[in-house]
Amino acid sequence: MTCLQNHTDRIKKNDVLLVCTLRNERIRLPYFMKYYRDMGVSHFLFVDNDSDDGSREFLIGQGDVSIWHTTASYRKSLFGVHWMNALARKYCHGHWTLTVDVDEFFAFPFCDTRPIPALTDWLDNSGLRSFSAMLIDMYPKGPVDAQPYIEGQNPFEIAEWFDSGNYMLSTNWEYENLWIQGGPRARLFFHNDPFNAPSLNKIPLVKWDRSYVYLHSTHMLLPKRLNKVYDSNGGEMASGVLLHAKFLNTFVQKTEEELKRRQHYAGSREYLAYMSRIKDDPDLWCNWSEKYINWRQLEILGLMSKGNWA
Amino acid sequence: MTVGFVMLVHTALDRAEQVARHWASHGCPVVIHVDRRVKKDVYQPFVDSLSDLDTVIFSKRHACDWGTWSLVAASQAASELMLDRFRNVRHVYLSSGSCLPLRPVEDLKQYLAARPMTNFIESVTTEDVPWTVGGLDAERFTLRFPFSWKKRRWLFDRYVTLQRKIRYKRKIPDGLVPHLGSQWWCLTRQTLSAILEDPDRKAYDSYFKKVWIPDESYYQTLVRLYSNNIESRSLTLSKFDYQGKPHIFYDDHLQLLRRSDCFVARKIWPQADRLYTTFLNSDSNPMKGAEPNPGKIDRIFSKAVERRTMGREGLYMQSRMPGHGQGHDKTSAPYSVFEGFSDLFEDFDEWLARAVGARVHGHLFDPEGVEFAGGQKVFSGALSNHAALRDYNPCGFLTSLIWNTRGERQCFMFGPRDNQEINWLIATDPNAQISVITGAWAVTLFRSNRNFSDIRREAARLQRIEAEHIAILRSQHVKARVRIWTMADFIESRMEPLQAIIDEIGPRNVRRLTEAPKMRDLTGFGQFLQNLKNQGMKPHLMGDFPMGNAPDARPRDSKRPYLVK
Known part of the structure; x- marks a missing residue:
């Protein structure tokens, strides 16, 4: 990993940081940066896995961005986890750190009126060091590539639908985290093989300590106690979501590319499943799909919770 | 100052x-x-x-x-x-x-x-x-x-x-x-x-x-x-x-x-x-x-x-995952489970939907696939009708369904042919209203066009499954509202138990039932049971059926329904 731009000396004491690994996401970057800057992220740490679409060039020169470049294998780095852990250990110690992909948009209770630092201050006050935000796959009505995404656009103007209540939960006793599967991907691509449906549980916001590591994407961490983001006595802890803007027109070409590269989890079986389905019937929408309005809707549906934050 | x-x-x-x-x-x-x-x-x-x-x-x-x-x-x-x-x-x-x-x-x-x-x-x-x-x-x-x-x-x-x-x-x-x-x-x-x-x-x-x-x-x-x-x-x-x-x-x-x-x-x-x-x-x-x-x-x-x-009852999500036996309700709203009714009656689904104004599903846990109301492929919350998805986490499937349909009562059919994994969940759930006509599955076998040796084997299997299920419903841990009749008892006084179930479902159904669901033709059913006996099986869940042609369908004074809790 070589450093192309290091502005980490500009990180101040209570800054919220964002760590992101990317490859060829140029078209998504402007909106991504705006979204998280508006939410109060103070510094971005990027790992560029050898983009050739100008992503790197776009980021270099921005004052709140530090960026590293690598040509190494995404698969061998455990899908970016090693890179992320290395950066976080060095630069994120003592900071609230949000680890997301370029197509993941963090939403949390009161996010329309309160920035991320309001949340992290409250978490600090409550003695919490990690915050759960499950992945919600968002999709358009009609074929995923019917409406092309335009640079700078809010992706959820196109992908504005989601599955509100078909999520399957179980406890992974080894690491004490919850394992969540479901949503449109399980419903359409893995209905005969639900065990292999993608995991949706994520813990992307952590008050980082150099002794912490992510184990598998941001699905779980060590030490184990950071995975205990849920109450098992009936109460609700506060939680958010990551709105997943994967299913846009960019998805079809990305799928083809990823199938060539074979750099994704479990032999890219996810992408194989997508490909076979998207070719026949590219519509993820169904009669019971829910149209996204705001975080309050997700709260009422029980996908996230305010917990005791009011 | x-x-x-x-x-x-x-x-x-x-x-x-x-x-x-x-x-x-x-x-x-x-x-x-x-x-x-x-x-x-x-x-x-x-x-x-x-x-x-x-x-x-x-x-x-x-x-x-x-x-x-x-x-x-x-x-x-x-x-x-x-x-x-x-x-x-x-x-x-x-x-x-x-x-x-x-x-x-x-x-x-x-x-x-x-x-x-x-x-x-x-x-x-x-x-x-x-x-x-x-x-x-x-x-x-x-x-x-x-x-x-x-x-x-x-x-x-x-x-x-x-x-x-x-x-x-x-x-x-x-x-x-x-x-x-x-x-x-x-x-x-x-x-x-x-x-x-x-x-x-x-x-x-x-x-x-x-x-x-x-x-x-x-x-x-x-x-x-x-x-x-x-x-x-x-x-x-x-x-x-x-x-x-x-x-x-x-x-x-x-x-x-x-x-x-x-x-x-x-x-x-x-x-x-x-x-x-x-x-x-x-x-x-x-x-x-x-x-x-x-x-x-x-x-x-x-x-x-x-x-x-306390959290919201019956909600299972990323930051609320109550463990077992925490003294909380397992689901978010009351629902009804009907066992044997669709075997015994021709049009039970439609009749029930008319009588109670609730959402009436078929066999949600049918091994072939989920029978959502109206034959829908996807239902509330975008739940899929695929059996593999449901069977991956049957209890989660049921709790999700009840959560997703808050505000509308859910009724579904259940029986020994279905996935039995929800047995303990429904039995220990105070929100569940479970009504069982034991042995009624035999009516469907009786009407099927299969070789008798297959029927005999299948009857033994279903009887064993239902007996286990009934044992759970009669255990001391039950919190559900459970009613169990043998098929013979139920037939003797159909309207009374039906009225009791319907009354309990909703106060809006104050009027008396005027129309009964249509019972299937049971001519020869007694002989069918006798044939099973003759083949060495002992069908005991149906109750006492006369050997004669049809069971007496005239209403009569009979035992009160068996009511647990």
Whole structure:
């Protein structure tokens, strides 16, 4: 990993940081940066896995961005986890750190009126060091590539639908985290093989300590106690979501590319499943799909919770 | 005459400066205590920023720790300075750096001027305090607490346990009756000076130094010695969550705070720009002279605590995953399970939908796939009808379905051919209404076009499964509302049990059932059972069927339905 731009000396004491690994996401970057800057992220740490679409060039020169470049294998780095852990250990110690992909948009209770630092201050006050935000796959009505995404656009103007209540939960006793599967991907691509449906549980916001590591994407961490983001006595802890803007027109070409590269989890079986389905019937929408309005809707549906934050 | 503010400050000094300036410029003297932990390069600019105001002065600094005497010492020093330096002060208001005035200062002055001898301090005896942290109330005053609760919890707890074991008890000074309450008070000069100038103050101070969280009990107890004019409430709106931490106010609380009519609120998030600009710049108050009314805010915060501790029944999600046997409902709403009914009746689904106006599904747990109402492939919440998805987590499938359809009662068919994994869930769920006609599955076998040896094998299998299911429904752990009839009993008095089930489902079905579901033709069913017997099987769940052609379908007086719980 070589450093192309290091502005980490500009990180101040209570800054919220964002760590992101990317490859060829140029078209998504402007909106991504705006979204998280508006939410109060103070510094971005990027790992560029050898983009050739100008992503790197776009980021270099921005004052709140530090960026590293690598040509190494995404698969061998455990899908970016090693890179992320290395950066976080060095630069994120003592900071609230949000680890997301370029197509993941963090939403949390009161996010329309309160920035991320309001949340992290409250978490600090409550003695919490990690915050759960499950992945919600968002999709358009009609074929995923019917409406092309335009640079700078809010992706959820196109992908504005989601599955509100078909999520399957179980406890992974080894690491004490919850394992969540479901949503449109399980419903359409893995209905005969639900065990292999993608995991949706994520813990992307952590008050980082150099002794912490992510184990598998941001699905779980060590030490184990950071995975205990849920109450098992009936109460609700506060939680958010990551709105997943994967299913846009960019998805079809990305799928083809990823199938060539074979750099994704479990032999890219996810992408194989997508490909076979998207070719026949590219519509993820169904009669019971829910149209996204705001975080309050997700709260009422029980996908996230305010917990005791009011 | 005016009110003077004592401010205890340790962070967000820029906000403290704003508020102090606001008070001072409206004719209220301010004495500020800054935690000694605040570094000099932060403290000095803060002092300088207020140097243009001669009614803002700074008191001797103490290093402050939560729940310790240092907070009382700080407020004593600052209060003495206030009484000494500002003779025109009649009331002294204790506040913190994260307090924000919600009403014009003039309003507060008038309010206090109208009550010149009243002390506003929450002061409650220990028996009446529900909010204590760590379960300590009376013991705060009789044990010793040399270890920090926040930093050395383990030692704190051990030391408390030890003292309880050896029955250690400190003596409470004569004449003191321990009282507790919010540490934010507003006292008259007369009362406050009496506390601070008491000849026994040394003895009291040395006693309270070892009381736990003395800032919630020192003034609250002593004030009872010197004044009979006590309004036991705080003028500062301050709410605490279930861990005893103060709730924080943000910009989106603006309207709520405005309507609360409280004079001062805490804590305000330091970056709540809109709150600070709004409340520090408005001098008009539509609710002039009104009494504080924090009711709405109370409700919001007590709901938050309830959500954190109780949660929403029947919801399983990323931050709520109740374990088994936690004494909570397993599902979010009542639902009905019908077993054997669709075997026995031709059009049971439609009949039931007409009779109760609920959502009536077929066999949700059919091995071939989920039979959602109306044959839909996807149902509420985007649940899929694929058997593999459902069977991956059958209990989760059911709890999701019930959660997704809140507000509409769900009914579904069930039987021994279906996935049995939900057995214990429904049996132990108080929301479940389970009605079983045992042995009715045999009717479907009887009508099937299969070789008799296959039928015989299948009958044995289904009978075994249903017997296990019934055993669960009759176990002592059952919380569901369960009704079980043998097929023979049920046929004898069809309408009565049906009416009982329907009545229970909804009060809107008050009228009597006029139409019964149509029973299948059972001609030859008795012989069919006999054939099974002849083949060496013992069909026992159906009850006693005569060998004759058809069972007697005429209604007759018969046994009451078998009702468990």
